[in-house]
Amino acid sequence: MKVCKFGGTSVASATQIKKVVDIVLSDKERKIVVVSAPGKRSSDDTKVTDLLIELANRALNNEDTTEACANVIARYEEIAQELNIDPKIIETIRQDIEQRVQSSKEDEVLFMDSMKAAGEDNNAKLIAAYFQSLGVEARYVSPKEGGLLVNERPARVQALPEGDEQLAKLKDEKGIIVFPGFFGFTKNGTLRTFNRGGSDITGSLLAAATDATLYENFTDVDSVFAANPMVVDEPEAIKEMTYREMRELAYAGFSVFHDEALMPAFRKSVPVCIKNTNNPEAPGTMIVSERKKPSNRPVVGIAADDGFATLYVDKYLMNQELGFGRKLLEILEDEGISFEHTPSGIDNMSVILRTEYLTPENEKRVIERVQEELQPDHVHLEKDLSMVVLVGEGMRHTLGLASRAAGAISRSGASIQMINQGSSEVSLVFGILTADETRVLKSLYDEFFK
Amino acid sequence: MKVCKFGGTSVASATQIKKVVDIVLSDKERKIVVVSAPGKRSSDDTKVTDLLIELANRALNNEDTTEACANVIARYEEIAQELNIDPKIIETIRQDIEQRVQSSKEDEVLFMDSMKAAGEDNNAKLIAAYFQSLGVEARYVSPKEGGLLVNERPARVQALPEGDEQLAKLKDEKGIIVFPGFFGFTKNGTLRTFNRGGSDITGSLLAAATDATLYENFTDVDSVFAANPMVVDEPEAIKEMTYREMRELAYAGFSVFHDEALMPAFRKSVPVCIKNTNNPEAPGTMIVSERKKPSNRPVVGIAADDGFATLYVDKYLMNQELGFGRKLLEILEDEGISFEHTPSGIDNMSVILRTEYLTPENEKRVIERVQEELQPDHVHLEKDLSMVVLVGEGMRHTLGLASRAAGAISRSGASIQMINQGSSEVSLVFGILTADETRVLKSLYDEFFK
Numbered sequence: 001m002k003v004c005k006f007g008g009t010s011v012a013s014a015t016q017i018k019k020v021v022d023i024v025l026s027d028k029e030r031k032i033v034v035v036s037a038p039g040k041r042s043s044d045d046t047k048v049t050d051l052l053i054e055l056a057n058r059a060l061n062n063e064d065t066t067e068a069c070a071n072v073i074a075r076y077e078e079i080a081q082e083l084n085i086d087p088k089i090i091e092t093i094r095q096d097i098e099q100r101v102q103s104s105k106e107d108e109v110l111f112m113d114s115m116k117a118a119g120e121d122n123n124a125k126l127i128a129a130y131f132q133s134l135g136v137e138a139r140y141v142s143p144k145e146g147g148l149l150v151n152e153r154p155a156r157v158q159a160l161p162e163g164d165e166q167l168a169k170l171k172d173e174k175g176i177i178v179f180p181g182f183f184g185f186t187k188n189g190t191l192r193t194f195n196r197g198g199s200d201i202t203g204s205l206l207a208a209a210t211d212a213t214l215y216e217n218f219t220d221v222d223s224v225f226a227a228n229p230m231v232v233d234e235p236e237a238i239k240e241m242t243y244r245e246m247r248e249l250a251y252a253g254f255s256v257f258h259d260e261a262l263m264p265a266f267r268k269s270v271p272v273c274i275k276n277t278n279n280p281e282a283p284g285t286m287i288v289s290e291r292k293k294p295s296n297r298p299v300v301g302i303a304a305d306d307g308f309a310t311l312y313v314d315k316y317l318m319n320q321e322l323g324f325g326r327k328l329l330e331i332l333e334d335e336g337i338s339f340e341h342t343p344s345g346i347d348n349m350s351v352i353l354r355t356e357y358l359t360p361e362n363e364k365r366v367i368e369r370v371q372e373e374l375q376p377d378h379v380h381l382e383k384d385l386s387m388v389v390l391v392g393e394g395m396r397h398t399l400g401l402a403s404r405a406a407g408a409i410s411r412s413g414a415s416i417q418m419i420n421q422g423s424s425e426v427s428l429v430f431g432i433l434t435a436d437e438t439r440v441l442k443s444l445y446d447e448f449f450k
Numbered sequence: 451m452k453v454c455k456f457g458g459t460s461v462a463s464a465t466q467i468k469k470v471v472d473i474v475l476s477d478k479e480r481k482i483v484v485v486s487a488p489g490k491r492s493s494d495d496t497k498v499t500d501l502l503i504e505l506a507n508r509a510l511n512n513e514d515t516t517e518a519c520a521n522v523i524a525r526y527e528e529i530a531q532e533l534n535i536d537p538k539i540i541e542t543i544r545q546d547i548e549q550r551v552q553s554s555k556e557d558e559v560l561f562m563d564s565m566k567a568a569g570e571d572n573n574a575k576l577i578a579a580y581f582q583s584l585g586v587e588a589r590y591v592s593p594k595e596g597g598l599l600v601n602e603r604p605a606r607v608q609a610l611p612e613g614d615e616q617l618a619k620l621k622d623e624k625g626i627i628v629f630p631g632f633f634g635f636t637k638n639g640t641l642r643t644f645n646r647g648g649s650d651i652t653g654s655l656l657a658a659a660t661d662a663t664l665y666e667n668f669t670d671v672d673s674v675f676a677a678n679p680m681v682v683d684e685p686e687a688i689k690e691m692t693y694r695e696m697r698e699l700a701y702a703g704f705s706v707f708h709d710e711a712l713m714p715a716f717r718k719s720v721p722v723c724i725k726n727t728n729n730p731e732a733p734g735t736m737i738v739s740e741r742k743k744p745s746n747r748p749v750v751g752i753a754a755d756d757g758f759a760t761l762y763v764d765k766y767l768m769n770q771e772l773g774f775g776r777k778l779l780e781i782l783e784d785e786g787i788s789f790e791h792t793p794s795g796i797d798n799m800s801v802i803l804r805t806e807y808l809t810p811e812n813e814k815r816v817i818e819r820v821q822e823e824l825q826p827d828h829v830h831l832e833k834d835l836s837m838v839v840l841v842g843e844g845m846r847h848t849l850g851l852a853s854r855a856a857g858a859i860s861r862s863g864a865s866i867q868m869i870n871q872g873s874s875e876v877s878l879v880f881g882i883l884t885a886d887e888t889r890v891l892k893s894l895y896d897e898f899f900k
Binding site: 244247248251260263266267310316317319320322323325326329330333336338339340341342343344345346347348350352396397399400402403405406407409410411413415416417418419420421422424426427429431 | 694697698701710713716717760766767769770772773775776779780783786788789790791792793794795796797798800802846847849850852853855856857859860863865866867868869870871872874876877879881
């Protein structure tokens, strides 16, 4: 039994939804179908989720919502008409959306969650109705009925394992289950959306809970590429990679999956396949626990991401001060700042972090506290760093790889600000100036893939 | 005004002490002379300090001390006779040592400190007497009179800055000051020895307190070499290096100076010169705050040291757990284990530490606590690691250096276990298997010096 998830562009229009239905019906194993809200039909289109946010904001500001509401419903109506579905479904959707708009706005976060979730929820109802209109045994299952339980506010939303038992029952149902992505319910029935990973998480959770043989994630690309196609010309497709490789690539700019989305599938070792709704015959990219036969390339992918900074601290005889590193990390932790790497010399330590965590205020406080509490000789913060990550399970056993990589970076004319190798067996991280990112990525790609 | 310190082999015999006196008298700036205890005269000889430890142990065990005591005094007597010094000095030394042997053994650590310090203390008295016998204005100054104040037990012995004012007065004395290295006195007059860095610290403290123009450290080599002469054939001499370079090299096996020994001179920017008592004409190695003209080599030295281990911890989504790294370091800190480097991947973190800090007990506790408190997917400890450090102020600005280094390591057939670059501007650290250390060092030396 397979769980298939279809992203926003895969369910953006009647044409796309027909492809989805064809894909699902072409393989009897495809039983649970997780759907996103209708996405963009062209690059200048607006996603339904964004229409819903606009509608929610008008409602919160006590502005007239008639037109904004109509804009949302029009998207579903157009799809339903083109698919020849009984117009009753539009009445259902209209009532649902109007009910949400009228609901309590006391807690603005929960109101917004409920409004945004309407995109996926109603698309699942509509797609289930389309299956039925074709005479296929299929039904919409809401996350409340299905048992997708999430934790209470204000903690960041995460699925609760207590829901798994009920979710597992979905595999024993007859016919196809159409399940909306992106949200779940707390034990007392409050709707909360996943703020990271969206519908991908829903699919991954269902695949794990039902012990699916495969989690198929349909999107609009044939596969994951070995490097960013916006930077490198026609990069190679990755046919197969491990979870670990995917994780390391996702960290530095490979946006196919959010970190957390893969977690449930990973924990149960359910293989994942990334496929293209518009070209379902293409093999796609398989993500597995372990490769059946080793790859002939030591590096499977190269990712780069900007937005990093270095906090540099220097103190004579630092390495004799037990607890120095711990205290430094504690100051960052007190400010809620995660760190990525901590390269260290004898008398100095750098903490590489993402600039998104920095504000002028917490930056100032961190520097001041380091000065006061650690009494360093120097402390300063440098920004405009990018991280380039080479990923591959075979790297550890390949002699000379670091040398080839460092050589390729040097040839591009960039200077290496940081090298981090030694913990992960599957990645090698270089810190470079953001200004050098593009040429470094090209040079590394040429070295390892050409 | 210069402070000169002479190491054990430089003051091991009458012949050597004559060289010391010649050196001191050949430059009027050489005013404060710090001396060690008589060291080995040949490779199978016993240092006076070791004779004193033997004597102290016999005294602590209530064994007969007559012969052990005579062995110590015989060394001084032989020197005094050969130097034709008034035999009264031997009486002074005999009384001093007998007094120490008779002193309270209630606190064994303090008794041992006092016994060991007799080596330097009496050698200073003897050398001062020799200067006087030559008609030179010179006198022995005890650390108590001079003002070399140290902290109280049980904290690790360190000099107190309160002593500096009195020490500074030494520069205004007439004639030559002969000062014993290796120990100081607490405010209430208890003798304590420096357990790390020995007499080098005394010289460095005096040079700093007296604002010396130079701290000359006389030993038995012409200079510091760019690599270990036991491994690399005839390595290049280093003419000049910075404090930072010295620190980084000292960290990984360059045993010319202990870390802490340079600290006082460093804080006051007193330049240090390492010279050879047996070849005082050789220019030696200068250690300075900043080079006057940049070196034409990016790397000034390559050091290697074994005895490292890696604690590896792996947990899916680790980098989203704020405080994970801090907690890991805290567990080590609770066990009193310092760490050297912490390379990290996306979902993993390694802590490189010195195996000398590990015991079967604390190793077991660390692993258990990591498992319980951090709930990792995996944790394990790997030993038999060596660190190889390339050091040079010019490294940061040299493109392709990491690539050349990694290439040289690969060519030696070794695999790189860890690379740490990015915090220190003057060093690049590679982790390798200890079994590969010799060939890696040779290969790196050939790459950067041949």
